[in-house]
Amino acid sequence: MDTLATIKKQIAENSVILYMKGSPAQPKCGFSANAVKILQACGVQFEYVDVLENPDIRTTLPSYANWPTFPQLYIHGELIGGSDIMSEMYESGELQELLK
Amino acid sequence: MSLQQQIETKLKTALSPNYLLVENESHKHNVPKGSESHFKVTVVSTEFQDKKLIERHRLINAILKEELSKKIHALTLHTYTTDEWQKRNETARTSPPCRGGSLHESSKDSK
Numbered sequence: 001m002d003t004l005a006t007i008k009k010q011i012a013e014n015s016v017i018l019y020m021k022g023s024p025a026q027p028k029c030g031f032s033a034n035a036v037k038i039l040q041a042c043g044v045q046f047e048y049v050d051v052l053e054n055p056d057i058r059t060t061l062p063s064y065a066n067w068p069t070f071p072q073l074y075i076h077g078e079l080i081g082g083s084d085i086m087s088e089m090y091e092s093g094e095l096q097e098l099l100k
Numbered sequence: 101m102s103l104q105q106q107i108e109t110k111l112k113t114a115l116s117p118n119y120l121l122v123e124n125e126s127h128k129h130n131v132p133k134g135s136e137s138h139f140k141v142t143v144v145s146t147e148f149q150d151k152k153l154i155e156r157h158r159l160i161n162a163i164l165k166e167e168l169s170k171k172i173h174a175l176t177l178h179t180y181t182t183d184e185w186q187k188r189n190e191t192a193r194t195s196p197p198c199r200g201g202s203l204h205e206s207s208k209d210s211k
Binding site for chain 2: 022027028029031032033034066067068069079080081082084085087088089
């Protein structure tokens with residue numbers, strides 16, 4: 001399967017998926033760590049893909065998503081945003097609503 | 101012109117902001133002294149009215165496309181309309197601490 005097909009499948013099959021640097025247990029970037037912290041605070045189960053371990057995805061996803069950086073959070077197949085947007089939506093309660 | 105000034109100029113031209121603060125946060129990260137790699141941008145503009153956060157960030161990403169593709173490693177964005185900014189008492193959140201990620205990558209592909 002080519003990289004784009006893999007990405008589409010991952011996003012379609014997982015209602016909450018985070019593309020990040022490192023793993024939830026060992027994030028390798030402050031923004032990814034923040035994203036994990038927020039999802040954990042929401043008490044939600046989520047899948048993750050470590051883009052440092054998957055260089056093809058790291059190269060392909062930004063242009064497909066029209067989003068240049070990581071982390072990237074997808075909920076029900078839609079890109080929500082990165083760490084800043086997650087923080088803001090968590091503070092306003094909007095993220096918790098989306099994850100219900 | 102420094103990268104910081106370049107970012108300021110582009111955003112001023114494109115967004116006519118009521119408030120704009122571009123901070124170089126590179127010193128907080130695992131990069132050589134004097135680097136211009138990590139930036140935090142706080143911008144208040146009427147352009148953001150009725151736009152979702154993702155749309156606001158995409159707008160800025162498009163304005164800074166060239167810088168993002170070559171020079172900027174990390175960009176923290178805080179985007180507010182005038183009303184939202186006043187409700188927040190004119191303060192933005194602080195950026196998360198670095199976790200050393202630049203170390204795990206070759207400098208070539210870091211962004």
